[in-house]
Amino acid sequence: MPRIKMSTPLVEMDGDEMTRILWQLIKDNLIIPFVDLKTEYYDLGLLNRNKTQDQITVDSALATKKHGVAVKCATITPNLQRMEEYPQLTEMWKSPNATIRSILDGTVFRRPIVIDCIKPTVRTWEKPITIARHAYGDVYKSAELKTDEPGQCVLTFTGESGASQTISVQVSDGPTVWLGQHNKDSSIRSFARACFQYAVDSRQDLWFSAKDTISKTYDGRFKTIFEEEFENYAVRFDALGIAYFYTLIDDAAARVIRSKGGFIWACKNYDGDVMSDMISSAYGSLAMMTSVLISPDGSYEFEAAHGTVTRHYYRFLDGEKTSTNPIASIFAWTGALRRRGELDGLPDLQGFAAKLEDACLGTVESGIMTSDLVALVEPGFNATSVNTWEFIAEVGSKLVYTSEQ
Ligand code: NAP
Ligand code: MG
Numbered sequence: 242m243p244r245i246k247m248s249t250p251l252v253e254m255d256g257d258e259m260t261r262i263l264w265q266l267i268k269d270n271l272i273i274p275f276v277d278l279k280t281e282y283y284d285l286g287l288l289n290r291n292k293t294q295d296q297i298t299v300d301s302a303l304a305t306k307k308h309g310v311a312v313k314c315a316t317i318t319p320n321l322q323r324m325e326e327y328p329q330l331t332e333m334w335k336s337p338n339a340t341i342r343s344i345l346d347g348t349v350f351r352r353p354i355v356i357d358c359i360k361p362t363v364r365t366w367e368k369p370i371t372i373a374r375h376a377y378g379d380v381y382k383s384a385e386l387k388t389d390e391p392g393q394c395v396l397t398f399t400g401e402s403g404a405s406q407t408i409s410v411q412v413s414d415g416p417t418v419w420l421g422q423h424n425k426d427s428s429i430r431s432f433a434r435a436c437f438q439y440a441v442d443s444r445q446d447l448w449f450s451a452k453d454t455i456s457k458t459y460d461g462r463f464k465t466i467f468e469e470e471f472e473n474y475a476v477r478f479d480a481l482g483i484a485y486f487y488t489l490i491d492d493a494a495a496r497v498i499r500s501k502g503g504f505i506w507a508c509k510n511y512d513g514d515v516m517s518d519m520i521s522s523a524y525g526s527l528a529m530m531t532s533v534l535i536s537p538d539g540s541y542e543f544e545a546a547h548g549t550v551t552r553h554y555y556r557f558l559d560g561e562k563t564s565t566n567p568i569a570s571i572f573a574w575t576g577a578l579r580r581r582g583e584l585d586g587l588p589d590l591q592g593f594a595a596k597l598e599d600a601c602l603g604t605v606e607s608g609i610m611t612s613d614l615v616a617l618v619e620p621g622f623n624a625t626s627v628n629t630w631e632f633i634a635e636v637g638s639k640l641v642y643t644s645e646q
Contacts, residue, residue, distance in 0.1 A: 244277040245589045251577050252304045253280035256314030258549035263567045264314045270637050285337050287317045291330050298337045302344035305540050312577035313544040342376045347536035348435040349374045351517045353524035356605050358622045362523045368503030370520050374513025375432040383422035394419050431537035433470040436507045441477050446504040447485045450493035525617045528566035543576040545569030562628040564612040600639035609635050
């Protein structure tokens, strides 16, 4: 069978531990036999980040800007414990995702992969809910202060022109903690655009929530910019029969639980961090959550939402064939291949991505799955737990079958 040709390389960011093992298995068994795979390879494994003084992470993000599509394996973010585990580390390197996000900017869209035999905890949800998380600023790029005596804190902005504005934050009568945070019009605007564009592309309603009743200037600014940007999309939304609305975050939280799903929920950075964990847990598992970062210049970076599955990796090193779920990593690859196919006008590549996803979901629907999913299936459903190697072999055989049809 001739393999599907690609014209532009994917930026491939390899990673760590168990997901690095999955990465190679997926490529060798589910992609390379069918696709004449072209990638520009960046090894973001911890030791190579250390060896290159983390330059490799920066290079991979810049390559993503150049080529437009990347696929990333999960990576270790070193902490004190990792510094002991890897004594050769010369520095506690920053999270690669943070480095990549600060270069690409943009919005992270997280969407659960839903399967008939696994019902979400919230019984009314019939379709997936996508969280769109703003990936810049707020508490993640803030300044914090702890003070010990009574006094006043003020907030001063000094412009390049020399003009300044000052307001009192609070007069306090004792030890106090303080926090200064910011966001930029340009980043909020690109967040809004990414959300409207994703809604149009995926033909889903868009909800945006914040707390402008309390934070009239800060959250109010987000609300206003979304309204302004929506003017450029209103006609397209009408034509597709989809809707945009803004509501307070507490109202959104209540409505989401009562909803049927099938929409995008745009959240500020912190809200998105929290809500995406809630949504993924309610749909079943982090191992069934896809994640894509879309930057304002139109670059896409696909990944799985989970980490490097360390506990499984150490069991694997001890010789165990673990039952680690590769589905989110497979969907990172299919997302990237599909996007590459769209950009380069390669319908066969897009078709292959769809077939691989179907083969994956079909395998689970047929009752063959990794053990994390066995624990989630509906009572009465006949599920067999297999290890990762057996699962991938099963998906591969389904894929060969559908490719020959
Ligand atoms: P994790 O790797 O997501 O794993 C936490 C637990 O969730 C696992 O021990 C496993 O539970 C379950 N799990 C996650 N993915 C699974 C899968 N594909 N199949 C089956 N079970 C799965 O989170 P972590 O242990 O907190 O973090 C490990 C490392 O990943 C850390 O060094 C962290 O820095 C990094 N991390 C990277 C990213 C990223 O690159 N995007 C994101 C998050 C964390 P059981 O052990 O109970 O089976
Ligand atoms: Mg989080």
